[in-house]
Amino acid sequence: MDFTGFGWIVFWVFAVGAAAAAFTWTRAMKKRSGRGPRLYMEGLRALVEGDDHVAFERLKATINEDSDNIDAYIKLGDLLRRRGRLDSATRIHEDLTLRLGLPPADVIAIQKSLALDHIAAGNVNEAESSLRKILELDKHSAWAHDQLVTVFLKAGKFEEAFEARRSGARRANEKPGQALALYKTLAGHKLATEGKGHDARLFYKEALNHDEDCLPAMLYIGDAYQQDGRLDDAVEWWTRFANANPKTAYIVFDRLERGYFELGQYGGITRFYERILDADPANTDALIALADLSVKKGDHDEAVRQCRQALDNDPDNIPARAGLIRSFVQHKDLKQASVEIDAMLESAHFHPTGYVCTQCGHTEPEPAWYCPKCKAVGSFGV
Ligand SMILES: [Zn+2]
Secondary structure, three states, X not given: OOOOHHHHHHHHHHHHHHHHHHHHHHHHHHHHHHHHHHHHHHHHHHHHHOOHHHHHHHHHHHHHHOOOOHHHHHHHHHHHHHOOOHHHHHHHHHHHOOOOOOOHHHHHHHHHHHHHHHHHHOOHHHHHHHHHHHHHHOOOOHHHHHHHHHHHHHOOOHHHHHHHHHHHHHHHOOOOHHHHHHHHHHHHHHHHHOOOHHHHHHHHHHHHHHOOOOHHHHHHHHHHHHHOOOHHHHHHHHHHHHHHOHHHHHHHHHHHHHHHHHHXXXXXXXXXXXXXXXXXXXXXXXXXXXXXXXXXXXXXXXXXXXXXXXXXXXXXXXXXXXXXXHHHHHOXXXXXXXXXXXXXXXXXXXXXXXXXXXXXXXXXXOOOOEOOOOOOEOOOOO
């Protein structure tokens, strides 16, 4: 080929242009692939330091540079969730699930974040689905099992919580008898409130197979028998409840007093309180209950002795002091009654009545093992 002068000029213009373009492009590419990891590292550092704003900016820039950085997407979504932007968080994490051929570790990480998005949004079924996907890939994941249990408990799905806890325990080779018994009992109690008393009782008895000392199961079995009109059995189970833990025996005092009264076994309740005191001599509740019976019977000396003994254990005890006052008034000893009123006013700090959730402060009139407000389990200190 024979180039004219003009031809050479055209050739060189193209050649130099192409070289320059190639040079610029390579530099840009180098810069591009160089910036991604650095931005990502800065994002991670900001996350560790708790600077969510910088973390957000860096992670966003990271995925603009490198759309293959799965972890940057995950963390960006997590940040959005923390800021309460649940829809955006869920969308980012959900988009990642559409990517094919990711290694299992990435899939698990994505489903973990997605599960947390759904938990935060209160989407029980979606959260369950994500957690089950994790368990398909990693059947030993204690985290996924625990979250599954928590999700079900919050949703009041106690049977499901029971199953999830049990299969988690089987994998980890542990024996969570107390938790299983409690969940089974709560499932039964739910049936009882739906009018299925007989089924409920079977649940309670199964609960006791998991933990023979499960207090709520014993209490509710007694209640179920009472509702069926089987008062003898009710009294037997309430008594078991009291014997299993004298400290919380006071929960069944009223039930047992009424039960023995309706059965016409008037001495039964006194013997019951005496047995509690044999097992736990400092049981102020039982002493006060005995004193109350003495006041009702008009046995002034015995009432005073029992109230004084309760006050020896617990000098600020209002019911014991009130029992003394009542007994002195009944005995027409108003001078001594007024001495006791002064003593009560000095020591009085009034306690709220009922059972208080240690998690949220919610008060229930009846002993409870599931908080209807904050959905905590076993938070009433019973
Ligand atoms: Zn609560």
